[in-house]
Amino acid sequence: xxxxxSLKTAELEKISHLDYFNIAIxxxxxxxxxxxxxxxxxxxxxxxxxxxxxxxxxxxxxxxxEDLESAxxxxxxxxxxxxxVYLEQVYTFGDLDRHPSGRVITTAYYSLIDIxxxxxxxxxxxxxxxxxxxxxxxxxxxxxxxxxxxxRLREQVMEHPIIFNLLPEKFSxxxxxxxxxxxxxxxxxxxxxxxxxxxxxxxxxxxxxEMDVPHRxxxxxxxxxxxxxxxxxxxxxxxx
Amino acid sequence: xxxxxSLKTAELEKISHLDYFNIAIxxxxxxxxxxxxxxxxxxxxxxxxxxxxxxxxxxxxxxxxEDLESAxxxxxxxxxxxxxVYLEQVYTFGDLDRHPSGRVITTAYYSLIDIxxxxxxxxxxxxxxxxxxxxxxxxxxxxxxxxxxxxRLREQVMEHPIIFNLLPEKFSxxxxxxxxxxxxxxxxxxxxxxxxxxxxxxxxxxxxxEMDVPHRxxxxxxxxxxxxxxxxxxxxxxxx
DNA sequence: TGTTAATGTGTGATAAGTACATAATTGCTA
DNA sequence: TAGCAATTATGTACTTATCACACATTAACA
Numbered sequence: 020x021x022x023x024x025s026l027k028t029a030e031l032e033k034i035s036h037l038d039y040f041n042i043a044i045x046x047x048x049x050x051x052x053x054x055x056x057x058x059x060x061x062x063x064x065x066x067x068x069x070x071x072x073x074x075x076x077x078x079x080x081x082x083x084x085e086d087l088e089s090a091x092x093x094x095x096x097x098x099x100x101x102x103x104v105y106l107e108q109v110y111t112f113g114d115l116d117r118h119p120s121g122r123v124i125t126t127a128y129y130s131l132i133d134i135x136x137x138x139x140x141x142x143x144x145x146x147x148x149x150x151x152x153x154x155x156x157x158x159x160x161x162x163x164x165x166x167x168x169x170x171r172l173r174e175q176v177m178e179h180p181i182i183f184n185l186l187p188e189k190f191s192x193x194x195x196x197x198x199x200x201x202x203x204x205x206x207x208x209x210x211x212x213x214x215x216x217x218x219x220x221x222x223x224x225x226x227x228x229e230m231d232v233p234h235r236x237x238x239x240x241x242x243x244x245x246x247x248x249x250x251x252x253x254x255x256x257x258x259x
Numbered sequence: 260x261x262x263x264x265s266l267k268t269a270e271l272e273k274i275s276h277l278d279y280f281n282i283a284i285x286x287x288x289x290x291x292x293x294x295x296x297x298x299x300x301x302x303x304x305x306x307x308x309x310x311x312x313x314x315x316x317x318x319x320x321x322x323x324x325e326d327l328e329s330a331x332x333x334x335x336x337x338x339x340x341x342x343x344v345y346l347e348q349v350y351t352f353g354d355l356d357r358h359p360s361g362r363v364i365t366t367a368y369y370s371l372i373d374i375x376x377x378x379x380x381x382x383x384x385x386x387x388x389x390x391x392x393x394x395x396x397x398x399x400x401x402x403x404x405x406x407x408x409x410x411r412l413r414e415q416v417m418e419h420p421i422i423f424n425l426l427p428e429k430f431s432x433x434x435x436x437x438x439x440x441x442x443x444x445x446x447x448x449x450x451x452x453x454x455x456x457x458x459x460x461x462x463x464x465x466x467x468x469e470m471d472v473p474h475r476x477x478x479x480x481x482x483x484x485x486x487x488x489x490x491x492x493x494x495x496x497x498x499x
Numbered sequence: 500t501g502t503t504a505a506t507g508t509g510t511g512a513t514a515a516g517t518a519c520a521t522a523a524t525t526g527c528t529a
Numbered sequence: 530t531a532g533c534a535a536t537t538a539t540g541t542a543c544t545t546a547t548c549a550c551a552c553a554t555t556a557a558c559a
Contacts, residue, residue: 042283042323044353044364081353086354087354111327111351114326115325126351
């Protein structure tokens with residue numbers, strides 16, 4: 020939708036002058052993964068001179084012809100090749116000086132993906148999975164954004180069945196507990212954990228056992244539902 | 260901060276062309292108040308032809324030289340004269356077709372104010388307090404924004420001591436309970452409610468009683484803390 | 500066949516949530 | 530000034546969730 024086409028004259032005077040249109044909008048994605056009992060986050064080497072050597076979140080500017088919600092899906096698709104992902108909007112950051120190149124307001128999303136489903140694109144561009152516990156400093160205000168998203172993830176993870184997006188289709192209760200512990204940063208009691216999870220009713224007993232583990236094998240489960248929030252495709256102008 | 264001044268040449272090529280700068284950003288405020296046992300929301304008659312007769316949230320475009328977080332405080336100050344208010348960012352809405360005048364992305368905030376502190380400005384411009392339970396249709400996508408903010412308020416109100424921003428300085432437990440009931444839309448048991456509130460430790464017993472009530476007077480309390488989130492004043496360019 | 504590393508399971512103690520009733524105080528009204 | 534209306538103040542029994550904690554079992558491996 021071109022702006023000029025849809026503007027009424029009165030509105031033109033009010034909002035079309037450059038004062039209101041020299042702010043850019045971006046999205047930044049905190050992409051969480053899980054590997055070797057550690058919560059990971061996918062980062063990219065900053066391409067700005069100011070932040071040489073620092074890592075930053077994956078983000079991009081919004082295109083004028085895409086919904087805000089579609090942008091983080093596009094970023095994820097471009098960077099990881101995945102498009103069936105869980106994404107949740109967390110917060111919008113708009114401090115005046117947050118971007119050295121000008122006025123950029125950014126909306127932060129977090130995403131949970133199964134780290135095994137995208138290996139390919141890692142060696143190209145400077146993408147890398149970092150352990151969440153190692154994150155000290157990031158480019159821009161991305162540390163603040165990252166912290167907020169991690170906080171939100173921790174709030175959500177016991178309330179909604181989103182955690183399964185970080186796991187393979189079949190998993191044992193031990194794997195699930197390890198993952199919760201990695202996210203929440205605490206140790207949980209096994210018996211109490213199992214009771215709690217059982218009460219949620221999120222799991223499907225598939226009557227299979229772990230194979231080739233060097234100890235007594237555990238039962239395997241599937242998630243009853245894998246929550247995704249895919250963008251609803253809409254044409255511009257469509258009435259909702 | 261003028262954009263052109265701080266842009267590096269490489270960046271200029273990448274982001275300064277108009278494609279990325281013809282999106283406007285606004286804030287919209289869901290301003291809650293409380294009166295006569297009802298939760299209220301402050302609305303304004305829409306000034307757009309498309310939404311003639313409909314009410315809309317109070318909002319405005321972001322100025323290029325103000326922090327995002329400062330904008331809703333400015334809107335509140337301009338509309339209600341109050342600047343010591345509680346504000347919380349809720350969500351950013353950016354569907355392509357959400358604004359008939361062009362591409363406008365908006366960040367929604369909710370605010371809690373004591374309805375008695377601002378009477379003056381109501382008769383001027385077309386501002387009016389509406390009962391939350393009467394809200395059916397609003398201009399733009401404001402009904403969706405309103406719903407999301409009300410939902411967030413309901414999530415927050417038992418967890419954080421924010422509710423006192425809707426009450427006068429001194430209040431009785433009955434007034435507090437009525438207010439909770441208005442927000443949550445449920446009836447609460449008095450004894451259990453009192454126990455719960457007592458456990459939170461939010462109240463200060465000021466050893467005063469209600470006066471001139473047509474029934475046995477109750478004790479009055481103050482909030483130990485009144486949570487406000489005032490914007491932190493920062494100069495552009497200041498390192499955080 | 501013993502060692503290692505896990506699985507699977509239950510109970511008692513404490514805290515939180517829920518349902519519920521009676522006596523006391525004030526202003527108002529007849 | 531007696532009685533009514535409205536609301537305060539308060540506790541207990543029941544249920545549910547949370548927490549700490551120990552032992553027998555299974556499979557791989559050396």
